[in-house]
Amino acid sequence: MSDVAVAHEVPKGEHILFAAAGPARLSSILYEPEKPSKSAVILIPQGAGGLSEGDHDYNPLAQKLMDAGYALLLTNMRTANGGWFYTLFETAKDDIAAAIKLMKDRGYTEIVLLGTSLGGPRGAYYYAQTHDDSIKGFVFLASITSPYLERTVRRTPQ
DSSP: OOOOOOOOOOOOOOEEEOOOSOOOEEEEEEEEOHHHOOOOEEESTTTTTTTTTSSSOOOHHHHHHHTTTEEEEEEOOOTTOOOGOEEEEEEHHHHHHHHHHHHTTTTOOEEEEEEEHHHHHHHHHHHHOOOTTTTOOOOOSOOOOOOHHHHHHSSSSO
């Protein structure tokens, strides 16, 4: 018997590597409901775009979404675990597009984007640039305004 207490059952996810524009290969975890569905949530992560940044446990979210009939794709951006100030919205757009393509290729046609912190502006940028009609909803969770804009403004010559 283990001495470690488990607070909740850990859902099983599938680890997937897939290509995005340019040389990028993205790492993700896909959780799918038992009963096939057309609906999926794609989590766009915070910070530098890495799911392992911070002390986050996405398992309860994955389980609740699967119970409600949604798949959940947790995906790293190409800039994962680097400095957020090196990331560009242009590459985030390409990474989100690749994640959406992955889900469409698996039969998911109704996509909800869930942006956490800086993931919110990343997703908003994606949608503003593409007007992707497969996006049926957008959730901003503890999102911030874009630090990129502030950085651009501060660097603008007087």
